Amino acid sequence: xxxxxxxxxxxKVVESESASSLSRDKVKxxxxxxxxxxxxxxxxxxxxxxxxxxxxxTEFVAQYAQFSSLEQMQNMANTMELTRASSMVGKxxxxxxxDSMGKETQIEGRVDYVTYQNGKSYVSIxxxxxxxxxxxxxxxxxxxxxxxxxxxxxxxxxxxxxxDNLTLESSKVVKALDAIYQQMSDYEKAFVPKEYVEKLQEYxxxxxxxxxxxxxxxxxxxxxxxDKTDPDDDKTDxxxDKTDxxxxxxx
Numbered sequence: 572x573x574x575x576x577x578x579x580x581x582x583k584v585v586e587s588e589s590a591s592s593l594s595r596d597k598v599k600x601x602x603x604x605x606x607x608x609x610x611x612x613x614x615x616x617x618x619x620x621x622x623x624x625x626x627x628x629t630e631f632v633a634q635y636a637q638f639s640s641l642e643q644m645q646n647m648a649n650t651m652e653l654t655r656a657s658s659m660v661g662k663x664x665x666x667x668x669x670d671s672m673g674k675e676t677q678i679e680g681r682v683d684y685v686t687y688q689n690g691k692s693y694v695s696i697x698x699x700x701x702x703x704x705x706x707x708x709x710x711x712x713x714x715x716x717x718x719x720x721x722x723x724x725x726x727x728x729x730x731x732x733x734x735d736n737l738t739l740e741s742s743k744v745v746k747a748l749d750a751i752y753q754q755m756s757d758y759e760k761a762f763v764p765k766e767y768v769e770k771l772q773e774y775x776x777x778x779x780x781x782x783x784x785x786x787x788x789x790x791x792x793x794x795x796x797x798d799k800t801d802p803d804d805d806k807t808d809x810x811x812d813k814t815d816x817x818x819x820x821x822x
Contacts, residue, residue, distance in 0.1 A: 610638060649690055656685040656692035656703045663715060664694065665708040666701045677707070713758075721762035724751060728767050731774060739781050745774045 613634055659682045666678040680696040687693075692703040727748055732741060748771060752763070760768075 613638060645690075652692050652703060653685070653687055656687075656694060659694055659706070659709060660685055663710040663712070664696070664706050665710065666694075666696065666705045667707040668701065668705050679710075717759040717762050720755065720759055721764075724748065724763060725767045728771055728774075734773065734777060737774065737777050737781070739778070739785060741774075742778050742782065745771075745778050749775050 616634075661682065663679065663681050667675065668678060669675050678696060678699075678701065683695045683697075685692060685694055686700065693700040694703060694706065695701075727744075731737070731744065731748075752760070752768070752771060755763075
């Protein structure tokens with residue numbers, strides 16, 4: 572894998588969010604004592620003890636027991652951390668990180684894999700490694716789907732014509748959006764902003780009004796046509812009477 576290219580800004584190297592997360596984690600590791608440091612202190616104490624007043628065997632045994640207990644606790648903590656990190660694989664997480672310029676950034680993405688280096692767990696997101704300690708939140712897929720559905724519905728409502736320009740041509744679109752909202756679960760509806768729900772209801776109401784006006788106009792037109800008298804019918808009757816008169820012969 573090729574080495575990442577660092578960004579230069581104002582003559583200074585700007586670390587990426589991933590590099591910043593890794594570097595801060597290394598500093599954190601150096602500032603804490605691990606089991607190797609504890610063992611080094613114990614060996615130094617034995618090496619430089621006062622020969623006239625040497626440390627008793629009991630004290631060495633007690634310190635060794637502390638060392639063993641510390642090692643077991645660290646191993647347990649590392650196992651729990653790795654288990655926690657492994658459970659994030661395939662899930663969408665949010666990582667809080669700060670670059671070398673002091674700018675705080677949130678990275679959101681799906682965890683591809685987990686790696687374990689120098690006693691620490693790291694999650695891989697979009698090709699970058701981030702410390703497990705920087706993971707801020709884990710997002711459920713149901714939550715993500717609900718948020719996405721609510722955002723798409725809001726965007727579709729924004730694309731509708733303004734109320735004054737609304738016509739029956741938009742009837743199918745408005746009714747389709749209303750059907751989508753009605754079919755959403757209560758959990759999904761909770762992510763739709765209230766103003767968009769009210770706006771959609773106004774559109775549905777306006778379409779119903781336009782449809783009612785159109786039906787009323789069609790009914791009036793049909794009634795007028797029904798009252799019209801066919802002049803040909805009168806003409807036929809007149810012609811019929813004329814024929815009967817002609818057929819009568821004088822006595």
